[in-house]
Amino acid sequence: MSGKERETEPAYQRLSRELRAQISAGTYRDGLQLPTESELAQQHGVSRQTVRRAFHDLVSEGIVYRVPGRGTFVSENNGRYLRHHGSIEDLMNLSRDTTMEVVSPLQRRMDIEAASRLRLDTDVVYTVVFRRFHEGIPFVQTTVHLPETVARHIVDAPEMAVGSVSAYTVIGLLEPLLDSPIVEAAQSITVAPATSDVAKDLDCEPGHPMLRVDRLYSNADELPNELSTSYFLPEQYTYRVTLRRGAH
């Protein structure tokens, strides 16, 4: 899609992606888990160091853990989709192994609540609704509201049309086009029942308990640039975040 052709994926990323997929498909389910570094190196025709680099990423995502002298094991998480969000960059890279499908196109709308949360002085917002798939299964429905000044950058983008399937995130599309970069995302996480729209898009029962995540992205001037509301299927998704202590 609309992009640089000449991008070759690094070997360690390709490997970690494959392993991630195999793990979530349950290939290495029980007992002593994954192949050793040497085995993987040989199987994939890469050096042991490259395998180590791939494992390093999986460890930091919390997908596997390693024990010297024993091996590498899948962290048991019921096979749910695990995503590690520790920074805004992580949110923008959500597209790495998911695809998004537009359910309702980016269009002008009146929405008092969204407008007020975006701190606008009108009721006009631009709204797009999409769902996101992981390995063919829809696991989240997201509604994004944008101020008119922000929306105009992408209102004609093909990725925002109905039925469009792409590997982007809205914030990832938007961010390079903004005058002032996004520096902060305030999140609210709670539990909410699935609305009928959500239930339809995610193929679950209306009223089903969902993980609801609201995000307000703001730029360096502390102006909100995007408000998103996501309903995650808890059976398919766990939200992970790592908090660290300042360097003191």
Add this chain to the structure above:
Amino acid sequence: MSGKERETEPAYQRLSRELRAQISAGTYRDGLQLPTESELAQQHGVSRQTVRRAFHDLVSEGIVYRVPGRGTFVSENNGRYLRHHGSIEDLMNLSRDTTMEVVSPLQRRMDIEAASRLRLDTDVVYTVVFRRFHEGIPFVQTTVHLPETVARHIVDAPEMAVGSVSAYTVIGLLEPLLDSPIVEAAQSITVAPATSDVAKDLDCEPGHPMLRVDRLYSNADELPNELSTSYFLPEQYTYRVTLRRGAH
């Protein structure tokens, strides 16, 4: 635990520790920041790969960022101040306007799952269950599991006895007593139905959809020191985090 005295610190850890200290002391404040990989390698008598390993850790901690062809820079705002608004300090200060009441005292128990998540080589853990009130209303029930080596510090504390009401957090009580400070908390957030125990403690229906938060606190040696599982009443509680980005 943490007993071994004469463990030699790996070179990359020593280097990243030194850099962390220098950064937080303001040594590399302005302009184009840190020395190049080659310079550091020469200065410290290590290979460039070792420098890269150290930088890799600093990047993942959000302390520095790197630009190919330009160099390595201190993330503004980091090092001295916090980058996540929802930080470990916030978790420790949860007690600010809440009180905790012990439901089941800190006692020795066998728990295979908790032990394995704490990466122990036995099945023995110490467990305490309590609920937390805000303005007289119980809004969360928490089960905390500790390794024996950690639990011994507080096993006789009056705050851990049944019915004890206090304004502490377990991690806040523990932290000053540990050899190695807590530097990281990995959280998993999902939705789960209330168990009968939870329902009883929080006065809700069994099976009621709850916000479930698992936290694994680890010290500077990356050893887990506390595992907690909390069930929050979504009607009473919303989880909020702010993610920030380093300098552009």
Add this chain to the structure above:
DNA sequence: CGTTATTTGTGCGTATGTATT
């Protein structure tokens, strides 16, 4: 109880690619 094989951890040297200045 030590020995040995296996597996991950650390570290170095080198080569090549890519982005920036």
Add this chain to the structure above:
DNA sequence: AAATACATACGCACAAATAAC
């Protein structure tokens, strides 16, 4: 165009932890 600096990748060696004998 050239120099600089980070990114990726390979290969090798040895250390440390673990498990089996």
